[in-house]
Amino acid sequence: MELKPNIPDGPIEKKWDRHRFEMKLVNPANKRKYTVIMVGSGLAGAGGAAAMAELGYKVKCFCYQDSPRRAHSIAAQGGINAAKNYHNDGDSVFRLFYDTVKGGDFRAREANVYRLAQVSVNIIDQCVALGVPFAREYGGLLDNRSFGGAQVSRTFYARGQTGQQLLLGAYQALERQIGLGQVEMFPRHEMQELVLVDGKARGIVVRDMVTGEVETHLADAVCLATGGYGNVFYLATYAKGCNTTAIWRAYKKGAPFANPCFTQIHPTCIPVTGEYQSKLTLMSESLRNDGRIWVPKAKGDKRAANEIPKEERDYYLERMYPSFGNLAPRDIASRAAKRVCDEGRGVGPTGFGVYLDFHDAIERLGQKKIEEKYGNLFEMYERITDEDPYKVPMRIYPASHYTMGGLWVDYNLMSTIPGLFVLGEANFSDHGANRLGASALMQGLGDGYFIIPYTIGNYLAREKFPAVAADHPEVRAAEKAVSDRTERLLSIRGKRTATSFHRELGKIMWEHCGMARDRKGLEHALGKIPGLREEFWKNVTVPGSGRELNQSLELAGRVADFLELGELMCLDALERDESCGSHFRLEHQMADGEAKRNDEKFCHVAAWQYTGEGRKPDRLVEPLVYENVELAVRSYK
Amino acid sequence: MKLTLRIWRQKDAKSKGAFVTYTAEADEEMSFLEMLDVVNEGLIQRGEEPIAFDHDCREGICGTCGFVINGRAHGPRERTTVCQLHMRSFQDGDTLTLEPWRADAFPVLKDLVVDRGAFDRIIAAGGFIASAIGGAPDANAIPIRKENADLSMDAAACIGCGACVAACPNAAAMLFVSAKMGHLAMLPQGQPERMDRARAMVAQMDAEGFGTCTNHGECEAACPKAIRMEFIGRMNADYVKASLTGGRRAAGSEGGSG
Incomplete structure (x- = not known):
């Protein structure tokens, strides 16, 4: 199969305008005749559902949480980028575009990134209109801060709870449409299967997580906005419920999975403390505006942080990357932390930690100012570690935080399955091999508020949708697949819990497909995962029944899918025999340890197509062409 | 440390529930939910039903988690959700009683899991600013006093967890409702719908069966x-004003003759 990105012709700054004009429209009176399914209620999902409902489409929205307001977009802390140039510091749509392409280490599609930078401006306007209480200066105008990979201040924020406030804005717009009857909301419903009729996405099969009922919902198009798959590592900054099931079902129904090995390891998370640990907590990148990262110069220096004099500290990011300093991009900062810890200079009880120190900032700005900027983050840190970061430096270490890979989509955000759209973190399109800070919120809302409302109409207007009967063979088959799978999970009655398998998979992935990868490790992981999966299907134990609220069953289903996805990630990482952005192959590095790309062989998107159980998937390729940003070595020095 | 847990077990919304006693071993670095995870892993391995409890982000922001520990919603530590509560807040040998949020408007679904759909319906009734997506003016077109933006943010920080209802002797939802009204009422964008919002949200709150505030401060x-309860005061002021003006809108707002 050929991947057709459907990028409009013309100069990059005219593509989206031109495409919007050329799209077919659905007459306002006809919109109500179409039903669209939205799976997920985060920024992309809630934003898209609300925007489409406002246009007049009937929308059915699903989420696994008990309320759409709880989607994991809510946990984003630091901010959202927009090329507003309110501070006259040289920002522009082109600069945001340029920074994002460069930050992604030249593995993102130019046209999509440019469009994202264009709509970034509208996103901020929209959010303010919906009542998002962004931080303001005394003059009443919006405040900004800086994030990694940029030399301008373009990040808008609402204390340390930007994701929460943006999501509440989208959630309230969604609830308004629910109140008006334009959106039907299904909380505590988890998508289990995609229904294809005549090759088009026409519905989903879901499990009601309270009653266990398996239900089919039919529609004219299906949008997946189900977030990332970083919980494959078990320990991650994701919410516990985040999973790959929806996109994995779509993959197994034929939608190619692009760049699965591009996963972001965020540099500033609270380190692991013990075996029982269930998740890792992020400390916002915004802290790197004022915090200085360091480790002792000497190996095995066990002195307390404040007993180590300045000249015996290594502020390694400032030393290695003088022009970006502590605001080097995430992949670079994470690898640097791993390197100093591997050298034996890590801090804290496990030796896997580095200091993020606010001492100088508190001296310069005063504790009150720091409290105003980061108070809730400092409090969260104190709750978890029992240490006061106003007095002692934070200890941080990298953790799985975001996935740049996802289902392959064209310029219209449609996968290769007609009528299957994929939004936000669930798709692969905008961040290449590394995402810059404060860009995930931008992409989620951009896709939801400003892109899907246009492209969905263009699809609906061009196609015919004969009614699908509730007992259509495809519907019956999808329902049966769901019931059979549930039955199978419940009937094994083995000896190990789903969590124990998840933890074991996570260790394999972290060790061999995490911050640094090599052929040997990846081959080792590819040898181990199928065995673990086989054991899972023989030895997992899931108590209870399928006809009730059963959290063990929910978890087991998700772990089963992670056990398949993990293998695909390793395969993708193995075949991409270069380093780029987050994907760091030890075999391919510069003399100074930076990622060494191979543009001749790998300047492309690798999208994997499912070919059947137990068979190697096909690796499809979408070549990437850089016409507006010169393909160059990424440097932050 | 060793703990005795008395936990509310209830099969589903229709069944009667009861307390069941368990023992748990914990380490003080663990979060409270991690302690329960360990208990559940043991139960599953013994072929017993694990304790159902809601949780998701485990960083205190999604508002999914929450139950009552020894009579206190989210446990003993102030300004802390149960997922952020760590075992160092307890002593070896403690007996802890865990039960779900108790309120008619929050029916128990299973064990410690309740249905908080009533909160969503209150928001759907009026907890929003009706601004069509795509038609917004420039974000800096209307300056907002920093103090107002900050106060709005104080209210907007609500995570919708329901602890306020669980703690209130009247099972009132007024802190939740007033937080949303306060968030929007502090902003210029929230003014046009302010009075309608006050009426609609309060009407829905009453319809859901929540109680009324009698200033306990729980x-x-x-x-x-x-x-802060200050938002309840602001809400009452808006509600009284909205009620006194009845359903009438300001003169001239009914539109022209076009």
Whole structure:
């Protein structure tokens, strides 16, 4: 199969305008005749559902949480980028575009990134209109801060709870449409299967997580906005419920999975403390505006942080990357932390930690100012570690935080399955091999508020949708697949819990497909995962029944899918025999340890197509062409 | 440390529930939910049903988690959700009683899991600013006083967990409702719908079966995000004003002759 990105012709700054004009429209009176399914209620999902409902489409929205307001977009802390140039510091749509392409280490599609930078401006306007209480200066105008990979201040924020406030804005717009009857909301419903009729996405099969009922919902198009798959590592900054099931079902129904090995390891998370640990907590990148990262110069220096004099500290990011300093991009900062810890200079009880120190900032700005900027983050840190970061430096270490890979989509955000759209973190399109800070919120809302409302109409207007009967063979088959799978999970009655398998998979992935990868490790992981999966299907134990609220069953289903996805990630990482952005192959590095790309062989998107159980998937390729940003070595020095 | 747990077990919304006693071993670095994870892993391995409890982000922001520990919503530590509560807040040998949020408007679904759909319906009734997506003016077109933006943010920090309802002797939802009204009423964008919003949200709150505020202040004490009762005062002021003006709109707002 050929991947057709459907990028409009013309100069990059005219593509989206031109495409919007050329799209077919659905007459306002006809919109109500179409039903669209939205799976997920985060920024992309809630934003898209609300925007489409406002246009007049009937929308059915699903989420696994008990309320759409709880989607994991809510946990984003630091901010959202927009090329507003309110501070006259040289920002522009082109600069945001340029920074994002460069930050992604030249593995993102130019046209999509440019469009994202264009709509970034509208996103901020929209959010303010919906009542998002962004931080303001005394003059009443919006405040900004800086994030990694940029030399301008373009990040808008609402204390340390930007994701929460943006999501509440989208959630309230969604609830308004629910109140008006334009959106039907299904909380505590988890998508289990995609229904294809005549090759088009026409519905989903879901499990009601309270009653266990398996239900089919039919529609004219299906949008997946189900977030990332970083919980494959078990320990991650994701919410516990985040999973790959929806996109994995779509993959197994034929939608190619692009760049699965591009996963972001965020540099500033609270380190692991013990075996029982269930998740890792992020400390916002915004802290790197004022915090200085360091480790002792000497190996095995066990002195307390404040007993180590300045000249015996290594502020390694400032030393290695003088022009970006502590605001080097995430992949670079994470690898640097791993390197100093591997050298034996890590801090804290496990030796896997580095200091993020606010001492100088508190001296310069005063504790009150720091409290105003980061108070809730400092409090969260104190709750978890029992240490006061106003007095002692934070200890941080990298953790799985975001996935740049996802289902392959064209310029219209449609996968290769007609009528299957994929939004936000669930798709692969905008961040290449590394995402810059404060860009995930931008992409989620951009896709939801400003892109899907246009492209969905263009699809609906061009196609015919004969009614699908509730007992259509495809519907019956999808329902049966769901019931059979549930039955199978419940009937094994083995000896190990789903969590124990998840933890074991996570260790394999972290060790061999995490911050640094090599052929040997990846081959080792590819040898181990199928065995673990086989054991899972023989030895997992899931108590209870399928006809009730059963959290063990929910978890087991998700772990089963992670056990398949993990293998695909390793395969993708193995075949991409270069380093780029987050994907760091030890075999391919510069003399100074930076990622060494191979543009001749790998300047492309690798999208994997499912070919059947137990068979190697096909690796499809979408070549990437850089016409507006010169393909160059990424440097932050 | 060793703990005795008395936990509310209830099969589903229709069944009667009861307390069941368990013992748990914990380490003080663990979070409270991690302690329960370990208990559940043991139960599953013994072929017993694990304890159902809601949780998701485990960083205190999604508002999914929450139950009552020894009579206090989210447990003993102030301004802390149960997922952020760590075992170092307890002593070896403690007996802890865990039960779900108790309120008619929050029916128990299973064990410690309740249905908080009533909160969503209150928001759907009026907890929003109706601004069509795509038609917004420039974000800096209307300056907002920093103090107002900050106060709005104080209220907007609500995570919708329901602890305020669980803590209130009247099972009132007024802290939750007033936080949303306060968030929007502090902003210029929230003014056009302000009175309609007050009426609609309060009507829905009553319809859901929540009680009325009698100034106990338990809600503020239990709130993990330190939402202040001052917002209830502001809400009451708006509601009285909205009620006195009835359903009438200001003259001239009915539109022209076009």
